[in-house]
Amino acid sequence: MEQHTNNDKQYPEGHFVGMWMGIGIAIFTGLGVALSAALQNFAFIGVGPAIGVGFGLPIGQAIENKYKAQGRIRPLTESEKQSRKNFLIGGLLLFLAGVVVFAWMYFRK
Incomplete structure (x- = not known):
């Protein structure tokens, strides 16, 4: 059997x-909550x-550039591109729904 490594x-x-932006948001959200409470x-x-x-963002981009120079970053497949497009459209629709609900709550009466 052939053994694969992470290399x-x-x-x-x-x-x-995306991964490092998520990590950064997760870590520093607590800072924002503590700052606003203080x-x-x-x-x-x-x-x-x-x-x-x-x-x-800069940490993730630096790692991405390092891996790209090593040839370990591949272009997105068509299904990955379509999936990202669908998530973007879904997120924008949720945002729009939130704006509409907020405006309705604000302007009623």
Whole structure:
């Protein structure tokens, strides 16, 4: 039997950027919650995820560039492209539904 190591594994384009942005958001969301609780102003609750994206994006891109130079990043397949497109459309529809519900709640009466 042939044994595979992680050194020959191929990753889809954008894998590490998305993963590290998620890690950054998860880590720094707690910072935003703590900051807004300490200042008693919940407008600062979004600061944590923004900082997380700011840290996760360059880390993920650096890892992606390193793996691309090693030839371990592959282009997206057609099904992966379609799946990402569907998730984007679904997310935009959820966002739009949230805006409509918020506007309805705000402007009623």
